[in-house]
Amino acid sequence: MRKFCPECSQAFSPADSGVKTVVFKVGLLGLGTVGTGTAEILLNPAGRHPLLQEIKIHRVGLRQLDKPRQIQLPADLLTTDLEAIVTDPEVDIVVEVMGGLEPARSLMLQAIAQGKHVVTANKAAIARYGDEIFTAANAAGVYVLLEAAVAGGIPVIEPLKQSLCANRIQAITGIINGTTNYILSRMQAEGSDFEQVLADAQALGYAEADPTADVDGLDAADKIAILASLAFGGRIKLPEVYCEGIGKISAADIAYAERLGFVIKLLATARRAAIDAPADAPLQVRVHPTLLPKTHPLASVNGVYNAILIEGDPIGEVMFFGPGAGAGPTASAVVADILNVAAILKVGRAAGSTAALPDGTPLLDPLLACSHQSYCEIAPIEALVTRFYVRFLVKDSPGVIGKLGSCFGEHQVSLESVVQIGRRDQMAEIVVITHDVREANFRQALAAIEQFDLLRQISSVLRVL
Amino acid sequence: MRKFCPECSQAFSPADSGVKTVVFKVGLLGLGTVGTGTAEILLNPAGRHPLLQEIKIHRVGLRQLDKPRQIQLPADLLTTDLEAIVTDPEVDIVVEVMGGLEPARSLMLQAIAQGKHVVTANKAAIARYGDEIFTAANAAGVYVLLEAAVAGGIPVIEPLKQSLCANRIQAITGIINGTTNYILSRMQAEGSDFEQVLADAQALGYAEADPTADVDGLDAADKIAILASLAFGGRIKLPEVYCEGIGKISAADIAYAERLGFVIKLLATARRAAIDAPADAPLQVRVHPTLLPKTHPLASVNGVYNAILIEGDPIGEVMFFGPGAGAGPTASAVVADILNVAAILKVGRAAGSTAALPDGTPLLDPLLACSHQSYCEIAPIEALVTRFYVRFLVKDSPGVIGKLGSCFGEHQVSLESVVQIGRRDQMAEIVVITHDVREANFRQALAAIEQFDLLRQISSVLRVL
Numbered sequence: 001m002r003k004f005c006p007e008c009s010q011a012f013s014p015a016d017s018g019v020k021t022v023v024f025k026v027g028l029l030g031l032g033t034v035g036t037g038t039a040e041i042l043l044n045p046a047g048r049h050p051l052l053q054e055i056k057i058h059r060v061g062l063r064q065l066d067k068p069r070q071i072q073l074p075a076d077l078l079t080t081d082l083e084a085i086v087t088d089p090e091v092d093i094v095v096e097v098m099g100g101l102e103p104a105r106s107l108m109l110q111a112i113a114q115g116k117h118v119v120t121a122n123k124a125a126i127a128r129y130g131d132e133i134f135t136a137a138n139a140a141g142v143y144v145l146l147e148a149a150v151a152g153g154i155p156v157i158e159p160l161k162q163s164l165c166a167n168r169i170q171a172i173t174g175i176i177n178g179t180t181n182y183i184l185s186r187m188q189a190e191g192s193d194f195e196q197v198l199a200d201a202q203a204l205g206y207a208e209a210d211p212t213a214d215v216d217g218l219d220a221a222d223k224i225a226i227l228a229s230l231a232f233g234g235r236i237k238l239p240e241v242y243c244e245g246i247g248k249i250s251a252a253d254i255a256y257a258e259r260l261g262f263v264i265k266l267l268a269t270a271r272r273a274a275i276d277a278p279a280d281a282p283l284q285v286r287v288h289p290t291l292l293p294k295t296h297p298l299a300s301v302n303g304v305y306n307a308i309l310i311e312g313d314p315i316g317e318v319m320f321f322g323p324g325a326g327a328g329p330t331a332s333a334v335v336a337d338i339l340n341v342a343a344i345l346k347v348g349r350a351a352g353s354t355a356a357l358p359d360g361t362p363l364l365d366p367l368l369a370c371s372h373q374s375y376c377e378i379a380p381i382e383a384l385v386t387r388f389y390v391r392f393l394v395k396d397s398p399g400v401i402g403k404l405g406s407c408f409g410e411h412q413v414s415l416e417s418v419v420q421i422g423r424r425d426q427m428a429e430i431v432v433i434t435h436d437v438r439e440a441n442f443r444q445a446l447a448a449i450e451q452f453d454l455l456r457q458i459s460s461v462l463r464v465l
Numbered sequence: 466m467r468k469f470c471p472e473c474s475q476a477f478s479p480a481d482s483g484v485k486t487v488v489f490k491v492g493l494l495g496l497g498t499v500g501t502g503t504a505e506i507l508l509n510p511a512g513r514h515p516l517l518q519e520i521k522i523h524r525v526g527l528r529q530l531d532k533p534r535q536i537q538l539p540a541d542l543l544t545t546d547l548e549a550i551v552t553d554p555e556v557d558i559v560v561e562v563m564g565g566l567e568p569a570r571s572l573m574l575q576a577i578a579q580g581k582h583v584v585t586a587n588k589a590a591i592a593r594y595g596d597e598i599f600t601a602a603n604a605a606g607v608y609v610l611l612e613a614a615v616a617g618g619i620p621v622i623e624p625l626k627q628s629l630c631a632n633r634i635q636a637i638t639g640i641i642n643g644t645t646n647y648i649l650s651r652m653q654a655e656g657s658d659f660e661q662v663l664a665d666a667q668a669l670g671y672a673e674a675d676p677t678a679d680v681d682g683l684d685a686a687d688k689i690a691i692l693a694s695l696a697f698g699g700r701i702k703l704p705e706v707y708c709e710g711i712g713k714i715s716a717a718d719i720a721y722a723e724r725l726g727f728v729i730k731l732l733a734t735a736r737r738a739a740i741d742a743p744a745d746a747p748l749q750v751r752v753h754p755t756l757l758p759k760t761h762p763l764a765s766v767n768g769v770y771n772a773i774l775i776e777g778d779p780i781g782e783v784m785f786f787g788p789g790a791g792a793g794p795t796a797s798a799v800v801a802d803i804l805n806v807a808a809i810l811k812v813g814r815a816a817g818s819t820a821a822l823p824d825g826t827p828l829l830d831p832l833l834a835c836s837h838q839s840y841c842e843i844a845p846i847e848a849l850v851t852r853f854y855v856r857f858l859v860k861d862s863p864g865v866i867g868k869l870g871s872c873f874g875e876h877q878v879s880l881e882s883v884v885q886i887g888r889r890d891q892m893a894e895i896v897v898i899t900h901d902v903r904e905a906n907f908r909q910a911l912a913a914i915e916q917f918d919l920l921r922q923i924s925s926v927l928r929v930l
Contacts, residue, residue, distance in 0.1 A: 037779065047633040050698075051831045147628060153780040155620070155628030162627070163612060163620030165514040166506050166800030233515075297786065300765065314502060314793025315618040319786040321762070328779025335631030343832045347820040350828040355815035363815040366516045367808045 024342040025058035027091035027116075029082055029107060030098030034121050034148065035060070036071045037331030038097060042338075043071075051339055051346070059085045061098075086111040093341050095334060096120040097148075105129050112136045112144070117345075119337040121148035121330055127222035127238050130229065134370045141354065141362025143344070143369060145337035150223045151176050151306040153329025154322040158336070160230045160310070162367050167312030169231040171271040173465075176223045178304035178324040179207045179214035180246050180266040184254075184289075185302040188263060193251045206304060216245035217287040220268040227308070228270035228285045234376035236285060242381040244288035253391065253460050256421055256431050262291040262389075263299045264462065273379060282379035291389050291464040340368070382440035387416065387464035389433050390446070393456040396428040400454050404432065407452075411445035413437045427456055433464060489807040490523035492556035492581075494547055494572060495563030499586050499613065500525075501536050502796030503562060507803075508536075516804055516811070524550045526563075551576040558806050560799060561585040562613075570594050577601045577609070582810075584802040586613035586795055592687035592703050595694065599835045606819065606827025608809070608834060610802035615688045616641050616771040618794025619787040623801070625695045625775070627832050632777030634696040636736040638930075641688045643769035643789040644672045644679035645711050645731040649719075649754075650767040653728060658716045671769060681710035682752040685733040692773070693735035693750045699841035701750060707846040709753035718856065718925050721886055721896050727756035727854075728764045729927065738844060747844035756854050756929040805833070847905035852881065852929035854898050855911070858921040861893040865919050869897065872917075876910035878902045892921055898929060 026042065028035055039060070045052035060073060061082040079085065086094055086107050094111035096118060098104055104125045108118050113136065120126065126133065126146055137144045147157045151174070160169075175181050179201065186197045198215070201207035213219045221243045225236040246266050257264050267290040273281050292299045297319050301307040306324025311317050323329040344365065348354065355363040364371075394400050401418050408415055414435045422429040434442065449455060491507065493500055504525070510517035525538060526547040544550065551559055551572050559576035561583060563569055569590045573583050578601065585591065591598065591611055602609045612622045616639070625634075640646050644666065651662045663680070666672035678684045686708045690701040711731050722729050732755040738746050757764045762784050766772040771789025776782050788794040809830065813819065820828040829836075859865050866883055873880055879900045887894040899907065914920060 041631050041779065049630040049832070052631065154783055155624040158628045159620040159624060162805055163623045163801050164797065165804050166517065166797050168512040312797070314506065315797040316788045316791075316794055318619055318788075320783070321786065322783030323781045326781075329781055332629065332631050332777070332780040336628050339630050339832060340627055343830045347828060347830050348816070350820035350822065351813070351816050351818045353816045353818045355812040357815065363812060365808045365812050367514070367804060 024055045024092045024345055025090050026055060026338060027058055027085040027088060027094045028060045029085060029094065029096045029104075031060055031062045031069065031071070032097070032099070033327045034097040034330045034334060036069070037327035038095060038334045039071055039073065041331055041335045049339060051342055052335070054346070055338060055342055058091055059088060061085045082107055083110065086116065087114055091116055092345060093117045093119060093338055095338060096122055097334060099124070101125055101128065105133070108133055108144070109136055112140050112142055115140055115142060117142045117341045118144045119334055119341065120144065120146050121334055122146075123149040123219070123222040123226060127225045130226070130370070131235055134372075138362075138364065138369060138371050141356070141364060143341055143364060145340060145368070146226070147337050148330045148333035150226055151308060151320070152322070152324045152326060153332040154306055154308065154320050154324065155333075156227070156308050156320050157230065158340075159320070160227065164310065164312060164315065164318070165367055167315050170311040170313060171269065172224070172227050172231050172308060172310050173271075173298065174224065174227070174268050174306065174308035175265055175298055175301050176268050176306050176308065176324060177214055177217070177220040177266060178306060179211065180217075180220070181301065181306070182206045182304045184246060184249070184264055184266065187249070187251060187254050188258070191251050191255065194247060194249055215247055217243045217266060220266060220287045224268035224270050224285060224287060228283060228376065229372065230370075231270060231310070232272070232283055232376050234372050234374050236376055236378070240285070240378040242286035242288070246289050248460060249289055250460065253462065256391065257291050257389065260417075260419075260431070260433065261294055262464070263294055264289055265292050265298060265301075266290075267292070267298070267465070280377070282377040282383075284384060285378050286381065286384070289462055291462055293465065296465065382443070384439040385436050386439065387434050387436055388442055389431065389460075389462045389464050391459040392430045392432070392449070393459055394428055394430060394452075395454045395456065396423055396426050397454060400428065401430065403452065403454065404430065404449065407448050408432075408434070408445045411448065412441045413445045429459075489520045489557045489810055490555050491520060491803060492523055492550040492553060492559045493525045494550060494559065494561045494569075496525055496527045496534065496536070497562070497564070498792045499562040499795045499799060501534070502792035503560060503799045504536055504538065506796055506800045514804060516807055517800070519811070520803060520807055523556055524553060526550045547572055548575065551581065552579055556581055557810060558582045558584060558803055560803060561587055562799060564589070566590055566593065570598070573598055573609070574601055577605050577607055580605055580607060582607045582806045583609045584799055584806065585609065585611050586799055587611075588614040588684070588687040588691060592690045595691070595835070596700055599837075603827075603829065603834060603836050606821070606829060608806055608829060610805060610833070611691070612802050613795045613798035615691055616773060616785070617787070617789045617791060618797040619771055619773065619785050619789065620798075621692070621773050621785050622695065623805075624785065625692065629775065629777060629780065629783075630832055632780050635776040635778060636734065637689070637692050637696050637773060637775050638736075638763065639689065639692070639733050639771065639773035640730055640763055640766050641733050641771050641773065641789060642679055642682070642685040642731060643771060644676065645682075645685070646766065646771070647671050647769045648680075649711060649714070649729055649731065652714070652716060652719050653723070656716050656720065659712060659714055680712055682708045682731060685731060685752045689733035689735050689750060689752060693748060693841065694837060695835075696735060696775070697737070697748055697841050699837050699839050701841055701843070705750070705843040707751035707753070711754050713925060714754055715925065718927065721856065722756050722854065725882075725896070725898065726759055727929070728759055729754055730757050730763060730766075731755075732757070732763070732930070745842070747842040747848075749849060750843050751846065751849070754927055756927055758930065761930065847908070849904040850901050851904065852899050852901055853907055854896065854925075854927045854929050856924040857895045857897070857914075858924055859893055859895060859917075860919045860921065861888055861891050862919060865893065866895065868917065868919065869895065869914060872913050873897075873899070873910045876906045876913065878907050878910045894924070
């Protein structure tokens with residue numbers, strides 16, 4: 001019976017096992033936070049999946065050899081010649097955890113051209129160059145896996161590809177940027193303003209010195225573009241993803257939202273226009289701060305945690321929750337992808353032949369490979385139908401609410417509630433929540449209201465789920 | 466470029482594709498709720514993964530041909546001869562969704578012996594006969610996939626096998642029985658007693674006429690045994706799983722727990738004794754009602770929803786949440802498994818050879834196959850270290866709290882709080898919460914307290930997380 005367990009080291013004595021000597025060699029590009037976490041798991045396989053014992057770090061590429069590091073690796077593994085790694089004939093799997101657009105993109109393409117499988121955590125490069133990278137990978141018959149690119153350690157890419165593949169996905173809604181969720185959670189808990197919490201988050205290492213990519217929603221846009229592509233079976237043009245950050249959210253908005261039963265979260269959404277829309281109907285793909293009812297499953301996701309809610313037919317709603325960043329969680333996802341490639345390689349080597357179509361084109365696992373050819377059509381934000389929250393500062397005069405209401409009405413914007421929240425210095429603060437309206441109509445109404453004499457300012461405009 | 470997209474029907478014209486004609490034939494055993502949901506997806510592939518178009522229902526086995534059904538299938542697909550399906554040479558994948566122990570077990574074993582892959586939703590059969598079934602599957606070189614057996618549509622089996630395989634799993638804690646969670650949620654919301662809500666749940670179809678398997682925790686025990694086996698890499702003897710149901714939970718306990726900051730949930734737990742315990746240290750595997758702090762991520766999982774919290778190194782905590790039952794969600798998991806087998810078969814056929822070790826033993830994907838040889842050691846419940854909640858009814862006399870406290874102290878049970886909750890007819894109701902104590906010591910203390918003259922009854926004993 002023992003012979004049926006080739007991959008389980010506990011039950012197998014070394015003498016039994018010719019297969020154990022198969023070793024899969026990893027070339028690691030980058031030894032920062034994620035690279036170090038990845039190396040730590042690979043060097044310390046006990047108690048994890050036994051297949052890990054068949055994976056070896058063959059080369060590690062880094063920018064500077066003499067920098068102090070948290071991990072000790074044999075000096076002869078290290079090199080600053082990254083090209084030498086992606087062209088090394090002994091390397092089976094190139095693990096790109098260096099980040100940035102270049103040279104990451106070129107190195108991945110070179111690795112693919114050399115017939116190497118690629119594992120990457122690089123959301124920015126995949127969101128921009130996925131088209132080029134996956135086309136090359138399919139031609140070369142190699143996998144490019146990227147579980148770590150979205151939501152750190154939370155399994156979401158592989159579940160979308162494999163576990164949920166029987167579904168028609170209707171929508172993905174996620175909190176997929178830990179920095180902004182940390183900032184909004186603290187603003188909510190402490191009543192503080194954005195700049196104050198951002199400065200503190202930077203001091204604590206939860207936000208980068210240049211926080212633009214996180215705070216402006218660009219990082220979340222990269223990630224939702226990747227998820228949308230997987231969920232809806234087409235490529236996404238990143239510039240078509242609508243993106244609005246959290247820089248204008250004030251403590252006042254959070255307090256008013258709270259009073260009305262909402263929390264404010266930076267949501268990334270990819271959604272079919274309607275349940276009964278044809279499969280090729282335009283998608284909404286967008287990132288913006290959103291008022292969420294407190295009872296919504298995503299409303300209680302706080303701090304640096306991420307969560308992704310997926311709606312599909314026939315599954316209904318499933319949610320994945322966990323740490324969206326950090327060395328350990330991200331490395332967990334990177335090493336899972338390495339193991340998935342190693343498992344495929346192991347079976348392929350034991351079969352002794354490569355899967356190919358009759359014309360010689362390599363054939364990859366159709367669930368794991370990414371072979372979308374067409375682009376998804378993305379609806380412009382003006383076509384969105386949603387509720388809005390808008391806060392006005394107006395002169396406190398009789399009839400002002402009536403005038404606002406009439407102007408909205410003239411533009412087909414019907415209102416759910418109009419509340420005068422505060423009054424000071426002869427000014428009144430009014431918060432309006434609309435019913436579901438077309439964004440274009442709402443914007444026209446706002447433009448008209450901007451001409452009102454009574455209006456001091458439109459303090460904020462936010463979408464409401 | 467089009468030729469790199471063999472699996473994407475949109476981008477591929479029929480003339481391009483020799484591969485499209487490959488068809489994987491499914492033999493479906495059972496046409497109840499899950500079987501019907503499965504057939505509906507297979508017959509209606511538009512908008513789902515294109516590989517679904519290569520899967521055909523070849524035969525459907527059922528008990529009665531003339532029963533009215535929700536789904537129309539060609540009469541020549543239907544048969545009551547289930548053995549004819551598992552031995553049909555044309556069937557590639559046997560889908561067992563009939564439930565029950567026999568003939569499900571025998572039919573799966575026959576299918577495996579015929580070299581057919583098996584997809585099953587049968588937690589009861591897998592928890593009892595997994596040993597026999599997986600040994601046979603490994604010898605025959607076929608997969609037995611069972612995503613639908615635990616937590617309905619929520620992806621958890623495949624994520625454990627593939628996405629989290631780099632982790633040392635520390636614990637799995639789940640709400641994995643929808644019926645009991647529905648009952649407890651309603652008791653909590655309405656202040657009702659168990660029998661009353663159970664009767665209503667039966668009337669609404671949320672509980673079965675014989676609710677024993679759900680209410681006594683047996684269904685959850687089957688499921689946690691399966692999850693523990695995957696997470697800890699060994700087989701689990703089902704009779705060693707400690708199991709306690711929700712039948713004794715009263716409205717009073719729920720109200721007192723609430724007052725103390727807890728909710729009561731039926732938790733299934735599989736856990737290593739300690740973080741630094743060796744990999745082969747005994748596990749705790751148990752199902753029992755538990756007082757959960759209201760801030761715990763599982764505390765807000767209500768109604769028929771399921772959720773599974775997984776703790777591992779280095780990932781930390783991840784949680785999977787969604788519908789734990791129902792035709793659609795369960796069928797989503799069944800069809801995902803069918804597609805995963807079909808993807809493997811497709812690559813294998815294109816390679817034209819079967820993966821095998823040099824001695825001819827078939828080689829399966831080491832992440833997807835289940836080849837545990839050894840059994841996990843499970844610690845007896847007496848060895849558990851946990852907090853307890855206990856409610857006493859005692860004669861209302863001075864010194865009674867002191868006597869209780871002294872007796873617990875003599876048995877090394879230290880107390881976190883002792884609260885007199887109510888008083889009536891010269892009786893006092895006292896709720897004690899202990900610190901972490903060894904279950905054996907706690908039971909000895911309770912046995913001693915049972916001898917007290919002042920004691921009227923020990924109304925309830927529950928564990929506290």
